[in-house]
Amino acid sequence: MSILLTKDTNFIIQGITGREAVNLTRENLDYxxxxxxxxxxxxxxxxVYGVPVYDCVRDVVKNHGAVEGSIIxxxxxxxxxxxxxxxxxxIKLIVIVTENIPRKDVAQMVELAELRGARIIGPNxxxxxxxxxxxxxxxxxxxxxxxxxxxxxxxxxMSRSGGxxxxxxxxxxxAGLGQSTCVSIGGDAIVGTTYAELMPLxxxxxxxxxxxxxxxxxxxxxxxxxxxxxxxDSRLPVVAFMAGRFxxxxxxxxxxxxxxxxxxxxxxxxxxxxxxxxAGIDVAERIEEIPALIQKRxxxxxxxxxx
Amino acid sequence: xxxxxxxxKALFRRHKMPLGQGELASSAxxxxxxxxxxxxxxxxxxxxxxxxxxKAGAVKFADTPDEAAGLFxxxxxxxxSGQTGRSVLVEEKxxxxxxxxxxxxxxxxxxxxxxxxxxMGGIDIEEVAETHPEHLSRTHFSSxxxxxxxxxKEAVSAVGVSGSDLNRLTPIVFELMKIFLxxxxxxxxxxxxxxxxxxxxIVLDGHVDMEAEARGRHKALLAELGVQEEETRQAxxxxxxxxxxxxxxxxxxxxxxxxxxxxxxxxxxxxxxxxGSLTLFDAVRKHGGKPANYCEIGGNxxxxxxxxxxxxxxxxxxxxxxxxxxxxxxxxxxxIVARGVVKGCIESGKDPKDVIAIFxxxxxxxxxxxxxxxxxxxxxxxxxxSMYEAAGRAVAKMG
Amino acid sequence: MPGMxxxxxxxxxxxxxxxxxxxxxxxCPVDIFEAGDAGVxxxxxxxxxxxxxxxxxxxxxxxxxxxxxxx
Numbered sequence: 087m088s089i090l091l092t093k094d095t096n097f098i099i100q101g102i103t104g105r106e107a108v109n110l111t112r113e114n115l116d117y118x119x120x121x122x123x124x125x126x127x128x129x130x131x132x133x134v135y136g137v138p139v140y141d142c143v144r145d146v147v148k149n150h151g152a153v154e155g156s157i158i159x160x161x162x163x164x165x166x167x168x169x170x171x172x173x174x175x176x177i178k179l180i181v182i183v184t185e186n187i188p189r190k191d192v193a194q195m196v197e198l199a200e201l202r203g204a205r206i207i208g209p210n211x212x213x214x215x216x217x218x219x220x221x222x223x224x225x226x227x228x229x230x231x232x233x234x235x236x237x238x239x240x241x242x243x244m245s246r247s248g249g250x251x252x253x254x255x256x257x258x259x260x261a262g263l264g265q266s267t268c269v270s271i272g273g274d275a276i277v278g279t280t281y282a283e284l285m286p287l288x289x290x291x292x293x294x295x296x297x298x299x300x301x302x303x304x305x306x307x308x309x310x311x312x313x314x315x316x317x318x319d320s321r322l323p324v325v326a327f328m329a330g331r332f333x334x335x336x337x338x339x340x341x342x343x344x345x346x347x348x349x350x351x352x353x354x355x356x357x358x359x360x361x362x363x364x365a366g367i368d369v370a371e372r373i374e375e376i377p378a379l380i381q382k383r384x385x386x387x388x389x390x391x392x393x
Numbered sequence: 394x395x396x397x398x399x400x401x402k403a404l405f406r407r408h409k410m411p412l413g414q415g416e417l418a419s420s421a422x423x424x425x426x427x428x429x430x431x432x433x434x435x436x437x438x439x440x441x442x443x444x445x446x447x448k449a450g451a452v453k454f455a456d457t458p459d460e461a462a463g464l465f466x467x468x469x470x471x472x473x474s475g476q477t478g479r480s481v482l483v484e485e486k487x488x489x490x491x492x493x494x495x496x497x498x499x500x501x502x503x504x505x506x507x508x509x510x511x512x513m514g515g516i517d518i519e520e521v522a523e524t525h526p527e528h529l530s531r532t533h534f535s536s537x538x539x540x541x542x543x544x545x546k547e548a549v550s551a552v553g554v555s556g557s558d559l560n561r562l563t564p565i566v567f568e569l570m571k572i573f574l575x576x577x578x579x580x581x582x583x584x585x586x587x588x589x590x591x592x593x594x595i596v597l598d599g600h601v602d603m604e605a606e607a608r609g610r611h612k613a614l615l616a617e618l619g620v621q622e623e624e625t626r627q628a629x630x631x632x633x634x635x636x637x638x639x640x641x642x643x644x645x646x647x648x649x650x651x652x653x654x655x656x657x658x659x660x661x662x663x664x665x666x667x668x669g670s671l672t673l674f675d676a677v678r679k680h681g682g683k684p685a686n687y688c689e690i691g692g693n694x695x696x697x698x699x700x701x702x703x704x705x706x707x708x709x710x711x712x713x714x715x716x717x718x719x720x721x722x723x724x725x726x727x728x729i730v731a732r733g734v735v736k737g738c739i740e741s742g743k744d745p746k747d748v749i750a751i752f753x754x755x756x757x758x759x760x761x762x763x764x765x766x767x768x769x770x771x772x773x774x775x776x777x778x779s780m781y782e783a784a785g786r787a788v789a790k791m792g
Numbered sequence: 793m794p795g796m797x798x799x800x801x802x803x804x805x806x807x808x809x810x811x812x813x814x815x816x817x818x819x820c821p822v823d824i825f826e827a828g829d830a831g832v833x834x835x836x837x838x839x840x841x842x843x844x845x846x847x848x849x850x851x852x853x854x855x856x857x858x859x860x861x862x863x
Contacts, residue, residue, distance in 0.1 A: 109724070116738070162606065188498055188577045188607035193536040196504045210722070227723025227757045235721055235756075247668020249691070253720035256776055271665055275579075276501050281750035302671055307502050332678055339627055341654065341687060343667050351519075371679075372781040377442070695822075696797075696840045732797045733833055741798070761844070761860075764798065768862045 087240070088216030088267040089287040089294070090179060091209075095100040096120040097155030098146050099180070101298060102134050104109040106183070107159040109224075111135050118227035119220040122150040125171075127202060143175040155179040157213065157222055162187045165209065169195040173202045176188045180224045182208035182278070183222055192276045199278065206278025210343065212248030212270040225270055226252055239264015240295035242322075244281050246273050246307075246362075247329075248345065254327070258298070259341045261377035266294040273343025282306050282314040289320060295387070296323045296380045301358060303342070308358040312365035323375050323383030324367045331355040346357075394603045394628040397440045399482050400618045401599035403551070404576070405583075406570055411595045416482030421465040427483035428461035428496075434486040435461055437477030439468045440585040442626060449473040454486060470754065475629065487595060492585035495520050495566060497573040499523050500533065506573060508532045508548040508566060512626070514585035520790075528552050534570065542567040561594050562586075576614065577607030634709060638688065641701045648694030648725065650702040650733075658683025660791055661706035661715035663734055666691030669720035676784035677716070682791060685712045693725045699733020700740065701713035707741040716787035721776055727762030735769050746770035750790045795839030799859040800824055800848070806855035807831045816856070819847040 089269045098215050099105045099114075104262025111134050115121060123146035130141040140146050147153055156172040158165060158180060165184045172180050173195075178272050180199070199206045203307055207214060213223015216237040216264030225248060235256040241263055246252040248270040255265055269284060271277050281299060301308055307325075315324065333341055334354045359369050368379045396404070398702035402579050406412055407628035413499045414431055416439075418424035428435045439451035447450045453473040455461040461483060468479045478670055492514035500507040511529045513521045520528050530551035549559055565586065573581040580602040587597045607623075608615065627632050631639075634655045642651025649665075659681050664673045670689045677684050686706060689698065706715055717734050719725065731752065738745040766773040774783055797813050802825075812820055813832035816825035822841040825848070848856045 087470060184604045189579065189603045189608075190536060190574060190577050190604075190607070193506070195503050197535060197537050224724055231757050245668070247666070249666040249718075249720040249722065250672065251666035252723055253669065253672075253780070254719045256755075258683070258781070273611060276504050280502070300668055302668060307501070310502050326786065327672075328669055329675060331675050333671070339629070340656065341671060372676075372779065374779040374781065726843075729843070736796055736840065765861075765862045 087291050087293045089218050089284070089291050090205075090267060091216045091220055091222055091268070092157075093118060093219040093376060094120070095154050095179075095220060095222070096122045097157060098122060098143065098153050098177075099124045100143070100156055100158045100172065101160035102126055102137065102139055103132065104130050104159055104225075107157075108134055109182070110159060111137055113224065113228055113232070114221060117221050117226075117232055119222065122146060122153060133381045140234045143177070147175050153177055155181070155222060157181045157183060161198035161380040166195055169206065170198060173198050173204055177289070178204040179207045179222075180204065180233055180278070181211065181213040182206060182272075183211065183213065183223060184208075185210035187274070189274065189276045192274060192278075196276065196278050199312060207269060207274040208278060210274045211277075212251060214267065214269050216267045217265050223249070223304045224268070225268065227369050228286045233251075235259060236268065237264040239266065240293060240384070241265045242291070242297045243268035243299070244284055244297065245270055245300035246302055247300050250327075250329070254298055255381060257373050258377055258380075263377050263380060267289060273306060280305070281311040283370070285314050285318070285320065285322075286321060289318070294322065296325070296384050298376050298380065299324065299326045301326050301362075302327050303333045303355045303358070304343075304353050306352060309352065309362075309390045314366065315365045315367065321387070323380065325370055325379045325383065326362050326367050327370045327373055327376060328355050328359055328362075394605050394608065394624075395442045396601040396620075397442065397479070397552045397601065398438065399440055399480070400620065401601040402596065403435055403618055404572065404601060404614070405599055408572055410565060410568055411593065413480055413485045413487050413595050413597070418465065418481045418483050418488075421462040422485055422721055424465040424481055425458045425462035425719045428455060428458040431483070431485045435483050437461060437464055438482045438484070439471055439473065439483055440480045441473045441476045441478050441789060443474040444478055446471075446473050451478060466552075469764065470716075472672055472690065478714060487587065488590040488596070489585075489587045490590045492527075492597075493562070493588070494521070494584045495550055495569060496580065497569050497578070497585070497587045498580045498582075503533050505533045506536060506570070508545070508570060509535065510548045510552060510566065511556055512552050514587075518584070536574065540570060540574075545570060557592070558588065565594060568587055576600060576611055577604045579604050599690040630727075634686070634705070637705055638702070644701065645695055645698060647699065648690070648692035650688075650690045650694040650698040652687075652689040653702075653705070654687040655682050655709075656686055658685045658786065659711050659712065659713045661685045661709065661712040661718040662688060663690065663703060663706060665689050665719045665725065666722075672720070673718050673780055676781045677788060679781070680785045680788040682784065682788035685709055690719065690730065691725055693729065694733070695734065696729055696733045699730050700737040703734045703737025705740050707743065714748055714787070714790060716781060716784065717752045717754065718748045718783050718787070719754040722754055722756035724757065726758040726766070727756060729760045730754055731762040731765045735765060735771070746772075750787035751783050753755060753778060753780065794810070794836055795842075795861065797856055797861055798839045798842040801837060801857045801859055802832055802834070802852075803855040806852060812852055812855070814853075814863055815851045816861065819851045821847070842861060
């Protein structure tokens with residue numbers, strides 16, 4: 087099993103005729119994903135690598151039946167409307183690739199998603215991959231590169247950085263540790279789904295035996311994760327890698343992702359490391375330490391409850 | 394993007410928030426005239442993008458216009474977190490009965506805006522939160538459903554304020570909530586919000602941050618406030634090197650090669666992407682290396698962009714070598730970056746094999762990329778060498 | 793200035809074909825070909841931007857050569 091995405095998940099691509107979206111379409115099809123349609127207003131009737139293009143999400147649903155997911159790859163000024171369109175047409179899983187979206191728009195999309203019982207991953211992310219099942223988004227790049235870095239197995243990955251999702255997966259794969267599902271959650275200050283919000287899904291997935299996360303300064307997401315793990319006495323060992331330690335000396339400067347800015351004491355790498363450790367999460371100094379830490383923690387794992 | 398206090402107040406004034414009489418002064422003469430117009434004791438505040446002005450001597454009081462003229466120069470010269478003022482705001486000194494704290498910001502966990510209100514204003518709010526949590530209310534509100542004054546009323550009432558104070562504070566809080574949403578702000582703060590001895594409330598100090606990504610939507614307001622397009626308004630103003638880095642990145646729309654931040658070391662970094670840059674910068678420092686810069690490449694930049702970025706970094710005084718490193722890349726192509734940096738070295742009049750300390754970018758199109766590096770004798774490695782190890786190899790070459 | 797990494801050569805006879813010139817200019821994502829009245833010309837400053845996408849080779853089979861100068 088996996089979370090969020092299996093080989094049966096069908097989805098559409100909004101903005102499918104754009105430069106990046108055309109690439110995404112080919113890479114996702116090559117990896118075995120099921121793309122039932124694409125949407126670009128004014129381009130109905132065309133096709134992109136055999137995927138039919140429509141003007142409205144409504145028309146895809148009319149022609150192909152219910153759609154489960156959507157990848158949104160449209161310019162930042164149009165993203166909110168695209169997400170609203172997907173949500174109002176019954177789509178429950180939305181991956182937003184677009185970056186530089188003002189957070190008011192993000193908050194509005196996320197709030198409507200909650201009202202509609204749907205989930206948003208991103209924005210500013212590379213999406214989701216369940217190795218050997220399918221992927222939704224640019225994660226891993228071309229199918230051949232994706233297969234080189236990602237393999238099926240017991241580790242779930244959550245990462246604020248898309249590139250580092252692949253670096254961690256590649257390191258795990260080289261050490262013989264495959265992955266159940268890897269989620270690039272996005273680097274913005276507000277994201278649709280946080281680490282703590284993905285934890286219940288991984289917790290309920292029998293195939294996932296451990297979690298690896300990539301983390302960086304800024305925001306309160308690590309604190310939320312630490313609280314969740316303590317409150318629910320999680321069965322899953324978690325290993326974190328913390329980047330951007332140098333930023334602690336440079337408050338108020340923005341590096342990397344929009345969400346990466348140290349404004350208060352709780353945002354610092356040092357504070358986050360302490361919180362994670364106090365919740366029993368191992369914090370790796372280097373990426374290459376992650377596989378051994380996971381193996382060690384999986385071996386000493388508490389017996390599975392209910393078995 | 395942070396606003397100066399006078400800009401924040403100009404925004405508040407547009408929305409009829411209660412403010413004291415005041416004027417901006419750019420010289421001792423203007424300060425004197427402003428104080429004379431107020432005709433009473435004044436407070437003079439340096440306009441800097443940083444808190445802690447009082448402690449730094451950047452806020453002073455004057456009883457007469459002559460005194461105000463004399464204080465202008467020392468206030469302008471006072472350094473607040475490394476910055477000096479761009480002007481001085483001269484305002485009437487109001488007799489304050491009580492100070493309140495009011496702020497609207499985003500809560501990334503709730504994914505909604507939140508009103509923070511306290512009847513213990515004027516002091517560090519994090520301290521209030523720790524020592525007197527009952528004096529600080531947090532009230533979330535929707536960003537898509539219509540908002541109404543009852544949310545503001547609940548925020549104020551939650552710390553025990555009642556009577557006419559509650560009814561006078563509610564519209565101020567509600568107005569700030571509306572301003573926050575209307576202008577894509579990430580912070581709208583009034584601290585202190587003062588109750589005067591005659592019972593009126595006025596804004597004594599304001600701090601507004603607008604989301605950088607939303608600047609394009611608010612061009613009219615920014616023009617009215619006189620905010621220039623090139624102003625980044627970060628913790629420190631951009632250096633010449635950083636401005637040139639932005640120009641390299643904006644030269645064409647393909648990918649990112651820029652976002653440079655200047656440091657004073659000898660090892661130039663051509664690194665990416667978002668998370669990878671943070672990881673690699675840490676790794677270089679952990680090995681004792683001295684980075685000359687931070688930067689980001691990603692999104693498959695053009696050869697030209699990677700080339701120009703390389704030239705910019707190599708031209709920086711003190712840079713001896715560059716390290717070209719990224720996490721395993723997916724859409725950025727190894728061969729395109731390899732072409733760009735090799736070309737950048739050659740066009741800078743340097744031999745790539747001498748000046749590139751290490752090239753560690755594994756992933757898409759690596760076979761092609763490695764052929765290019767091989768031809769030019771550049772030391773490279775694939776994913777079997779970790780980011781940390783690659784950074785170590787680069788630092789070891791710095792002697 | 794010629795390319796440092798990539799050179800593109802169009803068969804002399806084919807280079808005079810104005811229809812083919814248009815086609816090449818259209819398919820190339822990095823504008824290496826320019827179509828004119830006398831046929832196709834090569835935009836030298838764009839040569840190194842070549843993404844090896846092979847679209848020009850497909851548009852004019854046997855008439856265009858993309859040469860990797862680093863091989």
